[in-house]
Amino acid sequence: xxxxxxxxxFFLAPAIAELLSSSAPPSEFFNPTTLLLLASLYxxxxxxxxxxxxxxxxxxxxxxxxxxxxxxxEEGLMVKSFFDPGWVDxxxxxxxxxxxxxxxxWAEWLTIYHAVFSISIPITLxxxxxxxxxxxxxxxxxxxxxxxxxxxxxxxxxxxxxxxYKPPFMQYALSAAMxxxxxxxxxxxxPQTAKKGSHQPLKPSRLAIAGFLSAASLFLLFMIGPYTIxxxxxxxxxxxxxxxxxxxxxxxxxxxxxxxxxxxxxxxxAVAFLIALTPLQEFNASRPDDPRGMVIVxxxxxxxxxLLKRQLKPPLQxxxxxxxxxxxxxxxxxxxxxxxEFDRSRASDNSIVKGIISCFHQKYRRPE
Numbered sequence: 001x002x003x004x005x006x007x008x009x010f011f012l013a014p015a016i017a018e019l020l021s022s023s024a025p026p027s028e029f030f031n032p033t034t035l036l037l038l039a040s041l042y043x044x045x046x047x048x049x050x051x052x053x054x055x056x057x058x059x060x061x062x063x064x065x066x067x068x069x070x071x072x073x074e075e076g077l078m079v080k081s082f083f084d085p086g087w088v089d090x091x092x093x094x095x096x097x098x099x100x101x102x103x104x105x106w107a108e109w110l111t112i113y114h115a116v117f118s119i120s121i122p123i124t125l126x127x128x129x130x131x132x133x134x135x136x137x138x139x140x141x142x143x144x145x146x147x148x149x150x151x152x153x154x155x156x157x158x159x160x161x162x163x164x165y166k167p168p169f170m171q172y173a174l175s176a177a178m179x180x181x182x183x184x185x186x187x188x189x190x191p192q193t194a195k196k197g198s199h200q201p202l203k204p205s206r207l208a209i210a211g212f213l214s215a216a217s218l219f220l221l222f223m224i225g226p227y228t229i230x231x232x233x234x235x236x237x238x239x240x241x242x243x244x245x246x247x248x249x250x251x252x253x254x255x256x257x258x259x260x261x262x263x264x265x266x267x268x269x270a271v272a273f274l275i276a277l278t279p280l281q282e283f284n285a286s287r288p289d290d291p292r293g294m295v296i297v298x299x300x301x302x303x304x305x306x307l308l309k310r311q312l313k314p315p316l317q318x319x320x321x322x323x324x325x326x327x328x329x330x331x332x333x334x335x336x337x338x339x340x341e342f343d344r345s346r347a348s349d350n351s352i353v354k355g356i357i358s359c360f361h362q363k364y365r366r367p368e
Contacts, residue, residue: 005130006138009050009122010043017042017118020274020301022281023089026293037154041078042118044151045070050123051144052186054137060255061193061247062186063123064115069182071114073151075107076175078158082107083167097232101168105232108239109222116218116270124267128260129308197253204265211269214246219273261312268305275301 018024018038028034049066056062072082081087083101085094090106097105127134139147201207221242225235255263278298282291 002130004138005126005133006047006143008129009046009126009138011039012126013046013118013122014038014042016122016271016274017114019297020271020278021117022278022291022294025281025289025291026297027290037157040150040154041074041158044147044154045073046119046122047139047147048144048151049119050127051137051139052183053123054135056187057191058186058189059191059193060120060124060250062189062191063120065182065186065189067115067119068111069179069186070119071111072175072179072182073155074114074118075110077172077179078155079162080159080165080167080172081110082175083171084163084165086165087163092226096226097236099232101171105222105226105236105239108236109218112218112239112243116215117274121267121270124263125271125308128264128267128312131260131312134257197251197255199252199254201253201255201259201262204261207262207265208269208272210249211266211271212273213269215270215273217242264309264312268309271301271305274298 014024014029014035019026019029024034024038029038049063049070052058052066053063076082079087081089082103085098085103087094087103090103093103093106093109097103202210218239221235221239225238226232229235229238253259253262275298278294278301281287282294284291
């Protein structure tokens with residue numbers, strides 16, 4: 001018996017966003033208090049976003065927009081890293097791109113990161129794992145209300161307890177207004193936006209590579225860019241251009257319930273980039289924390305992806321539907337010849353011929 005999908009999402013979201021990314025290595029992540037707080041933060045946010053998407057009958061564009069709103073809630077309203085120049089994870093971004101009391105490059109990067117890795121990818125993977133409940137609500141109204149309250153409580157706790165830094169009132173208020181604006185935008189976006197492309201999605205192997213390269217390009221831009229691009233506005237423009245390029249790439253294709261394997265490949269490719277980084281994280285001697293166990297985390301993540309891939313492996317019919325027209329024509333020509341021979345034979349026992357014809361129908365028929 002499978003665990004409830006909402007419960008899986010509740011823990012998968014922080015596992016990808018914090019554990020697999022090594023932001024919270026195993027020694028930190030599996031501390032019971034830390035795990036509870038991270039799950040209350042990421043898990044509540046992911047479930048809320050997913051429920052709004054389903055209840056509003058929206059698509060992945062609204063999900064990404066809501067994910068961006070979540071990123072502002074966590075980094076802007078809770079930990080205040082958008083404003084605090086002393087935030088521990090900033091590094092060079094404490095000065096690079098800081099203007100009018102805001103760490104602009106950091107704010108852009110973390111908003112993108114949370115929208116994709118903290119929210120959208122965990123939701124996508126759990127929805128694929130629970131295919132029959134993909135378009136259904138996972139929690140009731142009371143539970144959703146509790147999760148909203150929990151997210152608010154954790155946000156307030158983080159604001160008051162993580163650091164003594166007090167952000168500028170105007171910038172902080174604008175961040176809160178931006179959250180409301182993004183939620184409103186997600187609600188107004190038409191459900192079919194960017195889902196009715198003119199092309200069938202690429203082969204899963206190519207989409208996996210695309211997902212990997214997309215994640216790598218984002219990380220490299222925001223991790224290395226501050227050291228190689230003198231002007232922060234130029235880096236931010238490149239970051240926005242990269243996001244728009246990825247959006248344009250996705251918009252070309254038709255995404256529906258028949259492309260679940262393609263969706264998995266794209267998401268798995270992005271997660272694979274984080275997996276590839278785990279050995280580098282574990283053996284990074286300059287880290288001030290304890291990254292031991294990151295390689296094991298990467299291996300477990302890879303195994304789980306493989307298991308989900310096997311669960312979602314497309315049926316033979318779906319594979320054969322991608323055959324070239326000439327191959328299908330030959331197949332139906334053979335079927336016609338067999339059928340003609342069947343009519344001529346008038347044999348009393350023709351179950352073999354019937355079976356062959358049935359196989360051809362199953363193998364080459366088009367989807368409904």
